[in-house]
Amino acid sequence: MFPLSFPLRVLASATEGQKVLDPFSGRGTTLFAARLLGLECVGVDSSPVAAHLSRAKISWSTPDAVTDLAERALKTPAPCEAAPKGEFWDWAYAPQTLEDICRIRGHLLDSSNLGISPEDEDTVHLLRALLMGVLHGPRTKSLPSYFSNQMPRTYATKPAAAVRFWQKREMPPEEVRVIDLVRRRALFTLAELPPRVDSYVENGDSRDALERKENIGKKPFDWVVTSPPYFGMRSYVPDQWLRNWFIGGSPDVEYSERGQIGGKREVEFIEALSSVWQKAAAACHDSAKLVIRFGSLPSLKKDPAALIKESLRASEAWTISTIKSAGVAPSGRRQADQFSTTGGYVGEVDVWAKRAK
Template sequence: MPRSLAYERDNALNAICPYFTMFPLEYPLGVLKQYCKANPVVMDPFCGRGTTLFAARKLGLASRGIDSSPIAVAIARAKLAAVKTASALKLAKRYMQEYEQATVPESSFFLAAFHPDVLRKVCAIREGLLRVRRDTDSSVILRAAMLGCLHGPMSKTPERRSYFSNQMPRTFSSKPDYSVRFWKEKGLVAPQVDVLKVLERKLTRLNNIQLPQTGVLTDARKGDSRRAASLPPACRDFSVVITSPPYYGMRTYVEDQWLRNWFLGGPDHVVYGKSVQLQHAGFESFAESLGKVWKNMARTTAAELDIHIRFGIIPSSKTDAKALVRASFESSGVQWTEVSVHSAKTAASGKRQADHMAAGSAAAREYDFHVRRA
């Protein structure tokens, strides 16, 4: 079996922060190689952690990304940033000194999740980043690296520790009450790690990575891809869309990233039911909701438009994924031609990450679609 691109050093920037239901780099790279000669602008209306944007940048292509999640946008922007690891570390050190009196959460979760010294330093860097008025490459890289180090599995070897927290999954934030019970039952104590050393280990992997500069940080933007406002005139120049919409039946994207959301300025507890993702009330509502995205994408000024989609259904939904995607395009009111559809590999990465906290998770069945505007 060929080695995954995720493990190649040249792609370390794409792995700066793992993200639940992330799709493999091989998919957008494989698609984009078909279009390179035409030098298209690439769009991802559900950009997540920015894998499509990273793939486009590797190939020297300009790209745009939209996501409703501030966590996703923070990670995706790092894929567009100039990598300045020494500058990002210097910024972290400065924030730790300037904001050492930053407010620290006092809930049972935070007291059990982080060593007191670690939490104070994390909160200091958080405070510094929250005060940034205009992002730089260094602040964007530091923010994404902090999100990537915020929680994950513990290593017994101090020099190999890559996360700040007590034992947790690395792609999603386990819920507070469950986490505290788990740690007590297992006798797990939050490690006293050197925050700068953990960051340095993360950022050192990015050293000597040579990537073309193909856009600006704000090419990854927070927005709702169903709405015209998310696609201003200056961003309607794309001719290739590569995306993976939220899985049908997956309603907990916001709740599952609550700890990273706290780091970005959100509440220090889980807030339920605040997602602005697609409607999951039923087949028709989801198709109609997704159809609004395709209609919005069709507003591009490019003469041709190709859309490539990797789409999944969580097993408990028992819904026909192919029928759902086709219904969404029909709902858009735009004329489309289905070029191809075939089964993708099973998405088991979420299952592997869930195992770190003994949480149940089933792999999803995914399909790859290629649709062209008629």
């Protein structure tokens, strides 16, 4: 996972009034770092799940406001479809828990019945992101931290595999009071938030967003700090299928690569990345800096430094200053373990570049 320490370290030398871009904003870590430093920021991501999480990182509200919105939603008939049916849903959530999740989901998709004002939009973003964060995860012996039966928290298990796991262990879902968990999580997560900054997040292709410019603003960027998808990594949508359902997607797993630049062919991947770097440069000051953290899937045996160097060379828009190792994730980290091989992990690289003259 993209660590907050990385963009904070990169942007430590930024000055007041500068503007930051992340064309692959993911969970909004670069945007949150910019916010902590009081810097204007823009993020773009092709994943609707990522875009919603990024928006939450630039939003401001209070624990009481977020909890009150959830309570209003639970007390008001939902304007959306009924809860999904099927074996997975029967085993994944207790009936009342799923009903409450679906009622809030319906109101977040169509908030007209709740009288949401423009001033409430940040509260909507934060409630949505909070619920996405606790939609699935491991069961605990104390107060529940997630709504679901036993699942990973970073990705959603596919339905058939999940049902087999629960049935084999005779593990029915436990009822979780949705409003209680929302209240506890809101109090913990939103106890103290940094001030707002001038910011914007778009769900879409960064190449299109940077070309249009009407939403990202006329002021050029001083920094581009990002971490593109690894070459060959195309499982973002199916891995996040439950969160994608919660924000309006299908209740079934969608194996879609729509809008992703993971690429099945190396030449296509480099070409797509090159286009992003090119359009980002066109939206930047002449003195702007580009900082990229990038890695590789062990199964593809690709050198991440070579791929990034080729994409930057092809863009003809940036000159590489330095490339250095970012190290590897410690053994035992859940996400790192998913990318490990018998021979160990593939190290990431940090690439610094400046606008080509």
